[in-house]
Amino acid sequence: MRLIFCGTPEFAVPALETLCQGGYLPALVITQPDRARGRGQKISAPPVKLAALQAGLEIYQPIRFNSEECLDRLRQVQADLAVVVAYSAKIGAAALAIPASGWLNLHPSLLPAYRGAAPLQWALLDGLPVTGNTTFFLNERWDAGPVCLQETLPLDTQARYGEIMPLFARRGADLLLRSVRLIEQGCAPRIPQDDSQATFAPLLRAEDSFLDWSQSALRIHNRIRALYPEPGVFACLKGKRIRIQQTRLHSAAASGLPGEVIQCDKQGLVIQTGEGGLEILELRPENRGSMKALDFINGARLRPGDRFENGGYCEPAPPATEPSPRESPPAGHDPD
Structure with missing residues (x-):
């Protein structure tokens, strides 16, 4: 033939x-x-x-x-x-x-x-x-x-x-x-x-890469799987784009706003979504290589209550400033 x-x-x-x-x-x-x-x-x-x-x-x-x-x-x-x-x-x-x-x-x-x-x-x-x-x-x-x-x-x-x-x-x-x-x-x-x-599967658009934390943990998880490795799915943290590369569903009860860090320790990095918690296993910070979430936690100094923003344009984080001499020090602060 x-x-x-x-x-x-x-x-x-x-x-x-x-x-x-x-x-x-x-x-x-x-x-x-x-x-x-x-x-x-x-x-x-x-x-x-x-x-x-x-x-x-x-x-x-x-x-x-x-x-x-x-x-x-x-x-x-x-x-x-x-x-x-x-x-x-x-x-x-x-x-x-x-x-x-x-x-x-x-x-x-x-x-x-x-x-x-x-x-x-x-x-x-x-x-x-x-x-x-x-x-x-x-x-x-x-x-x-x-x-x-x-x-x-x-x-x-x-x-x-x-x-x-x-x-x-x-x-x-x-x-x-x-x-x-x-x-x-x-x-x-x-x-x-x-x-x-018949159902249809059109080419993905650029905006499909923008993570929306108000969606359910399952929907976000599936989006990350579908767009790995390219074009990827992005969120923002402190003015920097973060590519979220691997996740899994977490049983955490709702305890924060969508995008908020609700767990950040040796047990893992868990983010609140619009429905359920999502554990991040692997990510890639802007201008960096891929890394496990636990390594990222240590370098980024994340704490519960910090918040990942939706993907797209990332507003630069405001520069750190020293308190004005006229400002009162924070409660519990020892000026000496």
Whole structure:
């Protein structure tokens, strides 16, 4: 079977490698152009391009996927099937019609749930105990084509996006290989999706990174899991941005305002939310590396009653000043 493979990020690399190991070397690998990335804005190749180079595969990086030039290149390959994994471009009707067996996509959700660009993050945001992977045939609507195969995968209550995405990529790659074999054998399922059950998972926005302590501890915890490691979830403390990276629910009874430190000792750092307590396990202060909460407590000199503010713009903390000579010293203060 002659294949085209379309993919770009790290998530797509296991799928490409698994297809090659299974005897399906793509005749052409299509990936996004090299782009500036990171803080230094250094031009770098997408992960799929690097994997294709290592495998000795032909690579094509069109600027506009649905251009006539790109369509001509697709026709020249004379592929039986095109496989797409996180390519980051809409496949137009003209391109969909070219491979004889169509286009097969790997999507990390149990379609029709979580159609869109960020399915696994939204599953974590919603606190799902189970989600999975789906292979399906593309049509002209986003993630709405007939399903080939599905596999369910559990989500632990402490699971974080950056940690589980490689697992979904590996398991999805195996599911994709099984699907390709069924297509080659002419017995692949094509199960229509029930549009009435569809939910959607759009790209996350910048404001989704701003922590709101008035929300419940469970909702905040799920947001932190879903946005780890990037773009992250931020709060403010004493005028500095703090990236909250790992938390767990705490049984503390409500005893303070949302964002208020209600426990700060060797037993842990617990913050009051709009509903319940939330223990911070790991965080990253502004211009610092990641650290455990207990290490942060010692350096930041936190005390019960201190308050984390919501994320977003952090008002600079007022500078510490000495009392005016006309001010009375605080109660219990010994001027000597």
